[in-house]
Amino acid sequence: METHIQYIIRDPILRVEKAFTTDFPIDHVNGVEGIRMQNIHWEKRQVIVEEIVDPRSWKLDVHGFCFLRAETRLDPEKAYKQKDEVKDAFWHEIEAILHHHFPQYSRIEAFDFTLRKRDPEYPVKNRGYNPEYENPSGGAHADFSQQGGPLVLQHCFQGQDKFWEGKDFDMINVWRPLRGPTDDWPLAMCDYTSISTNDDLVLNDAIKRDLVVECSLMHHSDTHRWHYLKDHDVDTLLVFRNSDSLGKRARGFHAAVCNPNTTGPPRESVEVRLVAFY
Structure with missing residues (x-):
């Protein structure tokens, strides 16, 4: 599939400023000269995203992502209307599936x-933040960095620092369509073995x-190899690692991509973020 992916431009400003983005309007901030919502600039790059033929051939510890076949129960309508009521049950399902397939996690x-x-x-019109649901994310990224993981844990598990301080853990995402199968704006994964962690x-x-969360973004490189699963169905879970506490394991850099050949309705999806301790 020939499509495009949003990458971060190699802007000289990033040599003297750390990259930052915001997800909310700043129009109300008056009297602050030069205030910006972000100091990065995106560029569209043409890429070939290869169709995955055998989902079983992808390994979390090699490529940064893998696929699991598992049935999960999540009513799409209740997910929107009764989000707080259904998420705990879905969380427990996902946790149990991961424990079964990855017994190394304690x-x-x-x-x-x-x-x-x-x-x-x-993406012609992006209506910005929506508290009920979000649009696909078209920029190449991983949700958390090595330092960003603990920041999220401190926020989500307040007062429980002693449970993760000094421990080895992964920050994991589990993604699947909410309704499927779908091939509209699929989630493309970059093979971690094609990424230069020093340059990209x-x-x-x-x-x-x-x-404030620290995440990782990507510069373009011709070496990157992107892949997607065609007609992704609700019983195929895409599992990828965003970061790990040691900064040594394969990560799943990803981006939603426009499929020029799609025939289905606009994509709906659900993702769960988890911390997995060794």
């Missing part, structure tokens, strides 16, 4: 439940309404 705790529903006009990655402060 403890797994979910902390985030995100719904995405593509606006029919996205940028640490970014993602400034949100209630916390």
Whole structure:
């Protein structure tokens, strides 16, 4: 599939300023000269995203992502209307599935439940923050960096620092369509073995309404190899590692991509973020 991915431009300003982004308007901030919502600039780069033929051939510790076949029960309508009521049950399902497939983890705790529903006009019009659901994310990134993981844990598990300080853990995402199968704006994964961690990655402060999270963004490289699963169905879970406490393991850099051949309705998806302790 020939499409495009948003990358961070190799801007000289990033040599003297740390990259940062915000996800809320700053129009109300008056009297502050030069205030910016971000100091990074995105560029569209044409890429080939290869269709995954055998999902079983992808390994979390090699490529940064893998696929699991598992049935999960989540009513799409209740997910939107009764989010707080259904997320705990879905969290428990995902935790149990991960424990079964990754017995090396001694403890797994979910902390985030995100719904995405593509606006029919996205990305021409991006309506910004929506508390009920989000649009796909088209920039190449990993949700957390090595330092960003503990920041999120401090926010989500307040007063429980002693449970993770000094421990080895992974920050994991589990993603699947909310309704499927779907091939609209699929989530593309970059094979970690094709990434230069020294040259291709940028640490970014993602400034949100209630916390600051450090994530990792990507510069373009012709060496990157992108892949997607065609007609992704609800019983196929995409599992990827955003970061780990040691900064040594494969990570799943990802981006939603426009499929020029899609015939289905706008994509809806659900993702769970978890911390998995060794």
